[in-house]
Amino acid sequence: MQLHQPRDDGEPEAHPALALGRQAGLGLISEVFYRSAAERDAERIARARAVIARHYDGLERQLDGRSHLCGDFSVADIGYFLTVTFATNLGAAPGDAHAGLRAWYERVLARPSVVKEVAGLVAAMQQLAA
Numbered sequence: 001m002q003l004h005q006p007r008d009d010g011e012p013e014a015h016p017a018l019a020l021g022r023q024a025g026l027g028l029i030s031e032v033f034y035r036s037a038a039e040r041d042a043e044r045i046a047r048a049r050a051v052i053a054r055h056y057d058g059l060e061r062q063l064d065g066r067s068h069l070c071g072d073f074s075v076a077d078i079g080y081f082l083t084v085t086f087a088t089n090l091g092a093a094p095g096d097a098h099a100g101l102r103a104w105y106e107r108v109l110a111r112p113s114v115v116k117e118v119a120g121l122v123a124a125m126q127q128l129a130a
Contacts, residue, residue: 028090052092063100081108
């Protein structure tokens with residue numbers, strides 16, 4: 001899985017799979033954040049979750065035989081760790097078909113640097129909410 005493709009102007013461009021996942025994520029966000037439970041479009045949510053699950057399928061393939069997305073722990077793991085965390089919070093957790101992705105998530109979460117930063121995020125949210 002190529003994470004970025006160069007554009008003609010030299011700026012990085014998101015891989016089409018990322019854009020597809022991002023669009024589904026935005027649909028899910030708009031339903032969860034902007035509508036009450038009674039107003040939510042269940043079909044739109046189901047479509048968004050299905051697209052995210054297909055994106056997880058790609059990550060599962062990327063992880064086949066690897067401990068991290070790019071071989072060694074990298075910024076890709078950090079970015080996807082945050083993305084999977086947020087998607088899970090919105091009801092789009094990796095499912096049973098994504099055992100490799102779930103194991104990768106646990107490996108990333110077990111890293112001392114990630115533990116420290118997750119604790120910092122929680123503390124920052126609590127501080128802002130106080």
